[in-house]
Amino acid sequence: MANPLYPIFLKVHQLNVLLVGGGFVGTEKLAFLLKSSPEAQVTAVSKAFNAEFLELAAQAPNVTLIDDAYDPKYLGAKHLVIAATNDKSVNRQIHDDAKERYLLVNVADTPALCDFYLGGIVTKGNVKIAISTNGKSPTTAKRLRQLLEEVIPEDINDLVENIHRYRETLKGDFEYKVEELNRLTEVLVREREKSL
Ligand SMILES: C[C@@]1(CC(=O)O)C2=NC(=C\c3[nH]c(c(CCC(=O)O)c3CC(=O)O)Cc3[nH]c(c(CC(=O)O)c3CCC(=O)O)/C=C3\N/C(=C\2)[C@@H](CCC(=O)O)[C@]3(C)CC(=O)O)/[C@H]1CCC(=O)O
Numbered sequence: 001m002a003n004p005l006y007p008i009f010l011k012v013h014q015l016n017v018l019l020v021g022g023g024f025v026g027t028e029k030l031a032f033l034l035k036s037s038p039e040a041q042v043t044a045v046s047k048a049f050n051a052e053f054l055e056l057a058a059q060a061p062n063v064t065l066i067d068d069a070y071d072p073k074y075l076g077a078k079h080l081v082i083a084a085t086n087d088k089s090v091n092r093q094i095h096d097d098a099k100e101r102y103l104l105v106n107v108a109d110t111p112a113l114c115d116f117y118l119g120g121i122v123t124k125g126n127v128k129i130a131i132s133t134n135g136k137s138p139t140t141a142k143r144l145r146q147l148l149e150e151v152i153p154e155d156i157n158d159l160v161e162n163i164h165r166y167r168e169t170l171k172g173d174f175e176y177k178v179e180e181l182n183r184l185t186e187v188l189v190r191e192r193e194k195s196l
């Protein structure tokens with residue numbers, strides 16, 4: 001089964017996102033984006049915004065609302081585009097205009113037109129896990145997110161912070177640092193193997 005998706009972790013507070021559509025789906029996409037990245041820079045264009053969308057946007061420092069129908073001029077100076085209107089032909093147009101400009105585009109109602117998917121996201125301090133089902137079952141991505149939120153301990157971040165601090169103290173060449181950090185953390189894998 002082919003699953004060629006390559007996950008990356010975007011700094012959306014330093015990228016410009018265009019979100020078209022301020023209805024149910026637009027709200028869902030904005031909510032998950034802001035949950036993970038509260039300072040995401042988002043320009044939202046829609047003929048109308050629902051109350052929940054307006055409330056979310058009002059609390060976010062970098063969300064700008066534009067009451068208008070989609071126009072290709074809104075693609076200017078953007079890095080990422082999310083099309084979430086309820087008009088398939090408009091969503092298709094946004095896709096085509098974005099591709100013409102080499103922008104990455106997500107069309108919420110048409111997986112085949114997406115350059116990237118938004119995923120289920122688990123955050124525990126500095127640890128972030130993104131989940132996708134290759135576009136096949138968003139409900140499964142949500143359930144896996146909930147499961148991992150439960151089972152991954154909150155103090156996983158203490159481990160990361162401690163190893164980070166130790167890493168900062170390491171002198172020597174790159175090869176030595178790699179060996180030392182691997183030696184130190186080997187026990188994490190070993191203990192797990194023993195308990196299986
Ligand atoms: C993960 C999550 C992230 C987020 O939204 O940020 C996300 N969808 C979530 C929830 C969710 N979405 C839908 C349901 C209802 C049940 C169901 O269909 O399962 C539920 C569940 C619920 O709400 O309970 C309906 C739906 N979604 C898409 C379509 C169109 C289609 O498939 O054709 C339809 C049908 C519309 C219709 O029938 O009219 C499409 C996409 N949704 C994706 C992501 C991308 C694939 C991700 C992957 O690879 O798994 C992709 C391809 C594009 C995109 O949107 O990026 C978020 C959970 C976040 C969380 O809780 O942690």
Ligand SMILES: NC(=O)c1ccc[n+]([C@@H]2O[C@H](COP(=O)([O-])OP(=O)(O)OC[C@H]3O[C@@H](n4cnc5c(N)ncnc54)[C@H](O)[C@@H]3O)[C@@H](O)[C@H]2O)c1
Pocket residue numbers: 020021022023024025026028045046047048049050068069070084085086087090108109138
């Ligand atoms: N990806 C997902 O997670 C997911 C989930 C459910 C539904 N969908 C699909 O997504 C689509 C959107 O559904 P919805 O429930 O959000 O609809 P909705 O009616 O709640 O919202 C649509 C929004 O698009 C805006 N809009 C319409 N035409 C526009 C234009 N030309 N320019 C700018 N804004 C415009 C409207 O003003 C409205 O705010 C549907 O096709 C639905 O099947 C996707």
